[in-house]
Structures are given as C-alpha cells and as structure tokens.
Amino acid sequence: MSQMPQQTAPSKCPSCAEPLEPGDLFCGACGHDLSAGPQDHATLMMRDALAMEAGPEAARETTPEAGPEPAGEGVGWPSAERGSSSAGPAAHLPTDLAGTDSGGRTLAGGAHAQQAAETSSGVRFDRPGPGEEYPLQAPDPRSAPDHPDTVPTELLCVACRAGRVDGDGYCENCGHAQPRERDHLERESGPVAAVSDRGLRHHRNEDFFSIGHTALPDGTPAALAVVCDGVSSATRPDEASAAAARTAGEVLLAALPRGTHPQQAMHEAIVAAAEAVDALAGEPVSAREHTPHQNSPACTIVGAVVTPGLLVVGWVGDSRAYWVPADRSAPAARLTEDDSWAAQMVAAGLMSDAEAYADERAHAITGWLGADAYELEPHTASFKPDRPGTVLVCTDGLWNYAETAEEMAAVLPSDATGRPLHAARVLVGHALDGGGHDNVTVALLPFPAPPEGAGSA
Amino acid sequence: MANFAKPDGPRFAVDVYQNEYLPEGGREVNAIVTVTSTGGGTVGATGAGNAATAPAAAVVLMVDASGSMDYPPTKMRNARDATAAAIDALRDGTRFAVVAGTHVAKEVYPGGGRVAVADGTTREQAKHALRGVGAGGGTAIGTWLRLADTLLAGADVSIRHGILLTDGRNEHEDPADLKAALDACAGRFTCDARGVGTDWEVKEVTGIASALLGTADIVADPEDLAADFTRMMENVMGKEVADVSLRVWTPDGTTIRFLKQVAPSVEELTGRRTEAGPRTGDYPTGAWGDESRDYHLCVEVPAAGIGQEMLAARVSLVVLQGDGTVRNLGEQGLVRAVWTEDVEASTSLNPQVAHYTGQAELSRAIQQGLDLRKRGDIDGATARLGRAVQLARESGNADTAKLLAKVVDVVDAATGTVRLKAKVAEADEMTLETRSTKTVRVTK
Numbered sequence A: 001m002s003q004m005p006q007q008t009a010p011s012k013c014p015s016c017a018e019p020l021e022p023g024d025l026f027c028g029a030c031g032h033d034l035s036a037g038p039q040d041h042a043t044l045m046m047r048d049a050l051a052m053e054a055g056p057e058a059a060r061e062t063t064p065e066a067g068p069e070p071a072g073e074g075v076g077w078p079s080a081e082r083g084s085s086s087a088g089p090a091a092h093l094p095t096d097l098a099g100t101d102s103g104g105r106t107l108a109g110g111a112h113a114q115q116a117a118e119t120s121s122g123v124r125f126d127r128p129g130p131g132e133e134y135p136l137q138a139p140d141p142r143s144a145p146d147h148p149d150t151v152p153t154e155l156l157c158v159a160c161r162a163g164r165v166d167g168d169g170y171c172e173n174c175g176h177a178q179p180r181e182r183d184h185l186e187r188e189s190g191p192v193a194a195v196s197d198r199g200l201r202h203h204r205n206e207d208f209f210s211i212g213h214t215a216l217p218d219g220t221p222a223a224l225a226v227v228c229d230g231v232s233s234a235t236r237p238d239e240a241s242a243a244a245a246r247t248a249g250e251v252l253l254a255a256l257p258r259g260t261h262p263q264q265a266m267h268e269a270i271v272a273a274a275e276a277v278d279a280l281a282g283e284p285v286s287a288r289e290h291t292p293h294q295n296s297p298a299c300t301i302v303g304a305v306v307t308p309g310l311l312v313v314g315w316v317g318d319s320r321a322y323w324v325p326a327d328r329s330a331p332a333a334r335l336t337e338d339d340s341w342a343a344q345m346v347a348a349g350l351m352s353d354a355e356a357y358a359d360e361r362a363h364a365i366t367g368w369l370g371a372d373a374y375e376l377e378p379h380t381a382s383f384k385p386d387r388p389g390t391v392l393v394c395t396d397g398l399w400n401y402a403e404t405a406e407e408m409a410a411v412l413p414s415d416a417t418g419r420p421l422h423a424a425r426v427l428v429g430h431a432l433d434g435g436g437h438d439n440v441t442v443a444l445l446p447f448p449a450p451p452e453g454a455g456s457a
Numbered sequence B: 001m002a003n004f005a006k007p008d009g010p011r012f013a014v015d016v017y018q019n020e021y022l023p024e025g026g027r028e029v030n031a032i033v034t035v036t037s038t039g040g041g042t043v044g045a046t047g048a049g050n051a052a053t054a055p056a057a058a059v060v061l062m063v064d065a066s067g068s069m070d071y072p073p074t075k076m077r078n079a080r081d082a083t084a085a086a087i088d089a090l091r092d093g094t095r096f097a098v099v100a101g102t103h104v105a106k107e108v109y110p111g112g113g114r115v116a117v118a119d120g121t122t123r124e125q126a127k128h129a130l131r132g133v134g135a136g137g138g139t140a141i142g143t144w145l146r147l148a149d150t151l152l153a154g155a156d157v158s159i160r161h162g163i164l165l166t167d168g169r170n171e172h173e174d175p176a177d178l179k180a181a182l183d184a185c186a187g188r189f190t191c192d193a194r195g196v197g198t199d200w201e202v203k204e205v206t207g208i209a210s211a212l213l214g215t216a217d218i219v220a221d222p223e224d225l226a227a228d229f230t231r232m233m234e235n236v237m238g239k240e241v242a243d244v245s246l247r248v249w250t251p252d253g254t255t256i257r258f259l260k261q262v263a264p265s266v267e268e269l270t271g272r273r274t275e276a277g278p279r280t281g282d283y284p285t286g287a288w289g290d291e292s293r294d295y296h297l298c299v300e301v302p303a304a305g306i307g308q309e310m311l312a313a314r315v316s317l318v319v320l321q322g323d324g325t326v327r328n329l330g331e332q333g334l335v336r337a338v339w340t341e342d343v344e345a346s347t348s349l350n351p352q353v354a355h356y357t358g359q360a361e362l363s364r365a366i367q368q369g370l371d372l373r374k375r376g377d378i379d380g381a382t383a384r385l386g387r388a389v390q391l392a393r394e395s396g397n398a399d400t401a402k403l404l405a406k407v408v409d410v411v412d413a414a415t416g417t418v419r420l421k422a423k424v425a426e427a428d429e430m431t432l433e434t435r436s437t438k439t440v441r442v443t444k
Helices: A003-008 A041-066 A074-086 A088-105 A109-126 A130-137 A140-150 A237-258 A262-282 A286-290 A341-347 A353-358 A405-411 A420-433 B073-088 B120-131 B141-153 B175-185 B202-211 B222-237 B343-347 B351-374 B378-394 B398-405 B426-434
Strands: A184-189 A192-197 A207-215 A221-230 A298-306 A311-316 A320-325 A379-383 A389-394 A440-447 B011-018 B028-038 B057-064 B095-101 B105-109 B159-166 B190-196 B216-219 B241-249 B255-263 B280-288 B291-300 B309-320 B326-339 B408-412 B417-420
Touching: A184 A207, A184 A420, A192 A207, A192 A221, A192 A420, A207 A237, A207 A440, A221 A237, A221 A262, A221 A389, A221 A440, A237 A262, A237 A298, A262 A298, A262 A311, A262 A379, A298 A320, A298 A389, A298 A440, A311 A320, A311 A389, A320 A405, A341 A353, A389 A420, A405 A420, A420 A440, B011 B309, B011 B351, B028 B241, B028 B309, B028 B326, B028 B351, B057 B073, B057 B141, B057 B222, B073 B095, B073 B120, B073 B159, B073 B190, B073 B222, B095 B120, B095 B141, B105 B120, B105 B141, B141 B159, B141 B175, B141 B202, B159 B202, B159 B222, B159 B241, B175 B202, B190 B202, B190 B222, B202 B216, B202 B426, B216 B222, B216 B426, B241 B255, B255 B280, B255 B351, B280 B309, B291 B309, B291 B351, B351 B378, B351 B398, B351 B426, B378 B398, B378 B408, B378 B417, B398 B408, B398 B426
Parallel strands: B011 B326, B057 B095, B057 B159, B159 B190, B190 B216
Antiparallel strands: A184 A192, A192 A440, A207 A221, A221 A298, A298 A311, A311 A379, A320 A389, A389 A440, B011 B028, B028 B291, B095 B105, B241 B280, B241 B309, B255 B291, B309 B326, B408 B417
C-alpha cells in the first residue's frame, strides 16, 4: 500500500496492529472502533498517547510531591507504603482507568476535555491527603468482585440455565462447575495492568499475579508485577501460585520504599515467595493425608520492577519477561532464561532452539518454588534501557503462542503504555485464539515508570 | 463419657477416593466412597455396661429345630448352647425373644406374641425354656422370619435385629414364599444368618443376609457356634442407629451404572434404590455402630469438552425416621469429573477403585468357578478359580487365598495357574462360597 492511505486512514489497527482495509469502520481482529479517532493514529498515536500520559502525569507530579509529604517523610513512610500495598492501588484504579481509557481511545474533542476533567478531579481527590484517602481505600473495589460470586442470590447455572447453583459452586440440576473468580482476573494498579485467564483446555486457573506501584525514598515512582504459574503435576498448584505471587508482591511493596535496591528487593521477594510455597507443603490438610504420594505444591515465578532509570527482572522456572521498545523499529528482547529442559539442551549446545522446543520434554522445568525444589536459585537481572518501552511478564500460556521477542512485540499493541489493561487483554486473546491450551497470564509495565501522580497513598 | 454429649448418635464421615480426570469423550466416573461412623464405641459392651446411653434394641433369635438337627444329636445341643451364649451377651434392657423354627415357627420365650426385657431373671428363664426345644419337623424359614417381624414390630425400639440359624434346605416352603417373606421384612429389621453343618444351601443363607442387610457365614463345626453367636450379639449391641440410607444425588443426564458396598463384603445395591426427590435416590445400608464401610459408585456422565468440570454425584448418609422425615448424618462427599488432555492424569487408576474392582471380580470369579464346577465344567471352573487365585494374590486377600487353596491346587498364583482338587471337603467348598464376598481393604 502507498503511504497516502496511511495518512488519511490507518493501515493498521491502532489498538492491536492488525492490518486494515481502507474503509473499515471496525478492526476485524479486536473490534476497535476506527471511526472514533483522528486519522493519523497509526504514527502519531503513540507519541500523543505518551504525551497524554506525560500531560496529566506532569500535572500529577506536582500534586503527589505534595501528596506523600503530608503523609510524612521518613517516619511516615511505612504507613504510606502499607497503604499502597493493600488498598492503595485499588483506590486509584477508577481515576487512573478513566484517564488512560479516554487517553487511549480518543485524542480530541469532548473526550479530551472530559479526560482532563477526570484527571484533574482525580488530582483533587488525592490532594486533601490521607483523611480523604480512606473512603477511597475502603475495600469496595476489591470485595466488590467477590460479592457477586459468593452471594447466592438466585444464581442460575451457566451451563444448563435451568438449575440453581449450590453453595459449593456446582449446578444442582446438571452438576456443572460454575465459573470461578480466578477463571478470569483483571487488575490495574497505577501504570501497571495484568490479565489472567483459565484458557480453553484447563479446568481451573493455576496462574496468579500481583501488581502494584509505590515510590522510592527519593519520591521517584516504582511499579512492579509478579506472575506465577502453578505446576500442574504437583498438589494444589493454584494455592502455590497465589501464595508466591502475593508474598513476592508484598515484599517488593515493602522493600522498595525502604530504599532496598530493586535487584536486592527482587531477590528477597523470590526467596520469600519460595518460603510461602514451602509452607503450604507443611500444612496438615486432610486431603493430603489421603494422597501422601503426591508431591508438594510448586510454581514458577517471574517478576519485574521498573523505576525511572532501572528495569529489574527476577525469575525461577519458565515464566518469562520481555522488553518491547515503544519505538518498534528498535529490537525487542527476552530478558529471562528459562529453567527448563529445552533451555538447558540449547544452552549445552545439544539441540537447536527449534529441536528443543519441539520435544515433548521442552516444558519440563528444572527450577521451581516448592518444598521439593532441589536448591533455590533466584535469577535476577538489572537493565538500564536507553529508550521508553513496555516490560511484559507472562506465563508460558502466552509465550507458547509468541515465543520469540519479535513475535511477542508483534502481538503487543502499540499503545500498550497508554492502555496497559487493554493491551494485556489483547495478549491473552492472542493466546486464546491460538488454542488457549494452558492458563494465560500477562502483566505489562511501562518503562520508565511514569511519575506517580496518584501514587503512593 | 463422651456418649452423653451425643444424643443424636454417631457422626458419619464421608471420604471420596477417585481419579476425577477423564479423557476427551470419557463418560465413566468411578469413586470409592468410604463411610465411617464414630462417636458410639459400644462395640463389645455387654451386660449393664452402656444400657443408659445405648439406643433401645430388640433381637429375635431363630433356631432351627427341624428333625435333621438331631443328626448328629450334638448339632441340636450345640445350637441350644450357642443360643444360650447369645442370650448371655444381651445387654440389660434389650428386648428379646427366642423362636424355634421348623415347618412352622414357634415362640420358645417369652411367648404370647411379646418380647422380654433382658435382665438376670429373663436370661435364666429363656435359657431354661431353650432346654425344652427338641428336634422334629421340616424347614420353612419364611414362617420364622414373619414371626420375628411380628415380635419385633411390637417392641418400642429403634434397632430391630434377627439372628437366624439353620442346618438344612428350605424344603417345606415354596422358594417364592421365602422371597415374599424377605420382601415383607426388608427394611423392617436386619438379620444375620448362619448355616451349621453342610446340608444347607449357601445361596439361601446368603440371600437372607443380603436381603435383610446382615452377615452370612458358615459354622461348619457346631462346636464353634457359641463363640460365633456371642460375636454376632456383641455386634448387634454395638449398633447405634438403624435405617441408615446412602443418599446419592446425580445430575440431570447421568446414569448410575452401579452402586455396591465393597467392604467389608460385596453387596450389590443398585437395584435397591428408592427415589427421594429430584435426581436423588436412597440405598439402604441397615444399622450402624462404630464402623467403616466402602462403597463403589459408578456414574455415567454426558461427555464434555477438555477443561470442563462437573459434579458427578453427591453422597451423604440419611436416617429415615418413623414419621417419614429424614435426618442428615454428617457431611456429604463430592464425586467430580474433570476432562483433561493430560493423558497421564486421565489414564491413571485410582488405587482404591482398582483394588475394589479387583475384589468384586474376585467374588464373581469364585461364584462362577464353583457353579461351573458343580455343573461338571472342569475347564471353565479351572479358568475362573485360577483367575480368583490370581486376584486374591494381587489384592492381598489372604483369607480368601487360603480358602481357595483348599479347593484348588495352586501351581502358580501370579499367573493364576491352578488344578482342581480331585477331592474337596464339602465344608471347604461351602466356606469358600459363603465367604466369597468378603473383601479386604486397601493396604495403606
């Protein structure tokens, strides 16, 4: 195609980068409404989106600087940090979501103004300080999704639509298990977003994640994400991944504001996550007594921390982190090295990449968190990217469908920084379209960590 | 002690052992359901021990007094002694009666269509009355059961039980009459049945015990009767709750292929279902003391896609009360079905299911082998009994293996190679047949 149409109408979907036909009103892949925005999306979109981010962020930057201070410097930090690790991210979710959504969707007109209004109202809400934060921090955002699942008000079975659902989640008519909360999870925390899905072939979601954002002692922002994949051949893999992801997330949210170096914090987080998973094996669950031959709960872990200047990753197992520069002409990169049979074969020079990953043993992992792990070897690495981009942490349920960094970059929407939740959904959708053979979990973090307006509560 | 804190009787625990993983298109879900009742602990108590807390029980002892009991004369004497021993094992306060059975049933004690209340005096009176029981006449077991039913129905108790001893075939009554009597008594009282000597029909005795949810056994040597009767009575005295049913809920679109008790013995329950509400059926299990039983449930479910999960059955214990209401006993067990493409998961056999599948086949192989042997089909009998030897060895059922070794010469147990013995003592063959349904539990 010539460049002309590109200027009048986008040649690629601004949302998912799917090639478009002239005259398309909606993207054939993701359904993005192409009529909504101006025509020069494809190229200008990103920069504008970044500018948009920078705009409100810059506006926020001044407020949060005032924000943390009332919360107290030095002595006040621990309480601030606790707040941000528990309810803080959720509390900021509505404002952040509204800002990025409108920012990502349209760049002009009323929406812009509306977005600005929302942003400024968001700033105002933060400004009054801690007193006003508690109403926002009320557990509503988190417990709200729980309630519809647990309150059995005339729940009809999703399978037969005839039976009521019993207290234990099965239809009293056809017996089918009802969707569980973990089947599909979506979260946003500041600039970070994550999506986890059961996939199409597994009966439950054994992946888990935690995301968060906070501030370093010098006030600069930090964002983090942890993704864990339960080992299916072990007992209670879903509990293992949940324990590991929660623990690692909490450790990072506690350590970073204290000034612990992010790489050291990542190491500590993985060690703590491993201990949490080990502890599961010791729990005297009655079911375990009946099946003593089953091995201890186990999972993989991958985490990332971004600050304005630093990108740190850490992992055990075959969950991965990728780096995708905002400027797609620059090369993307895989940041982690699997603890897997395939990776070992390749590293030892015994097999080519293609041969190793075609083998049925490819996914046998050689490192994991769990009481029966040989020796815990947390891998961590620090990077100082010279340009902005997106850090992508995911389980093999995603990278099975986009193995190389180039493939992953190709499926990552170009506006991932501005609309991380949407981008994470697109990535999960890519895995499901490919067959969804495993649980799929992905978290996206922008680099550099944007100045945290609503930030540290 | 703790008994006072449990006015509602024992507590039931339900544990489910299964491999819930099915391959794509898989439709058969198998589970072993272990039901354990605890909280009573009166097994073995005799005399006045637990009279204060144990539920009221009534027992009718039915003793064969047909003419054959005098050949040899020791048989009648031993039967009287055994009944006396059972009477001694009666807990104070228990209602009881003694019936002598011939081609008609006759009340020996206390008479008048009533039951006596056990105490020192009535026990002596009953034993005295026993001495007057002589042998003479035929055998019509249906009439004994109907009299027992009348006597037990008159007693205001929660646990009703019979103990029946016979030495001969049910010759003076049409088989249909016995069947009708069993149908009439089923669910009204439980009954243990014993055959003494070798002139009785195994299928009659086991049929009585099966229909009335009791145990069946052979007492080949009349000398052993007293000890066996005492054990049976102690077992009855340990019962705490009667009319317990296994309640099974299965979802729409499923079929229960079978439900059988598999421990302590194999007992087919599939056909004994009574509907108890939408998609729910009750299967009788009789009376329970402190004990544990295993059930094998096989459910056919509609095929579902990979990644689907459904509940294939809920299993709980209920007690049917006189007023038609139902009381739930303890928690319920869930039997699940999960479809997976993990071949290792979907093809692995649950050890409990495999074990009891083998035990049920063992029981069948013995019965078929003995039937073929009686019909003169030596090759068929050798093949089936050889398979039985192999299964008994594999599952560690040593008692059954020993009984088999009295009927066949074992050449190689591992491959099931056997030769039929040329001469087999009748008692050995009957013992094997009577006890062919006895199972052992999975060795932990």
